[in-house]
Amino acid sequence: MFELLKKRVFIKENPLYGTHVSEEMFLQDWDIKSGEWAYSDGWIYGKNPGNFPGMIVSKKDFFGDVMVDFVAKTVEPCTHDINVMWNGSWDEIKDERGVAYVAGVEGWWGGKVGVEKSPDYKLNVGTPLFDFIPGKEYHIQAGSIKGHCFIRIDGKLILEVTDPDPIDNQKHGKVGFEAYSSYIAVKDIHVFSIFHEDVNMLYVSEF
Secondary structure, three states: OOOOOOOOEOOOOOEEOOOOEEEEHHHHHEEEEEEEEEEEEOEEEEEOOOOOOEEEOOOOOOOOEEEEEEEEEOOOOOOOOEEEEEEEOEEEOEEEOOOOOEEEEEOOOOOOEEEEEEEOOOOEHHHHHHOOOOOOOOEEEEEOOOOOEEEEOEEEEEOOOOEOOOOOOOOOOEEEEEEOOOOEEEEEEEEEEEEEEEEOOOOOOOO
């Protein structure tokens, strides 16, 4: 359980997805859309030197309010851009990501943690205040509930934003990982359904 603005969020005990990372799992569960991706020694590695998203996308859909829970790091000499997608889709005609929420750690060309909404990118929010260390393993949780997006790193809420026009998460259910001009590794991947109860937030008088 954790709290967002006016919400107490609960994680359903049984994950929608949570398979031990292996080469078989990688080949069975994920589509390589762009970039170089491979399994090695318990990690899925993504390498993409170009200034565009190098992506793997889940073969299965995970509909509803979801949270992607995983461990990730950059691979030296890379210093930036660990990115994750949920409530997503892939545009087969344009061969690029379609509708989706995307969260990034040490991204947006300025070392920011943020969230954006594809494909029009009119929703963008970010902060440069997270003290990122290249090569360090981070436990990242990113998701949304009724369009209320969040990023948690190592158990701490880093960012939240409410989307006034939420993605239809009964229509768009892909999750994925992205290396944007970066070299990253991910493991311990889980997708959870989440739900919430409303919280009446108020201040207790201090004087």
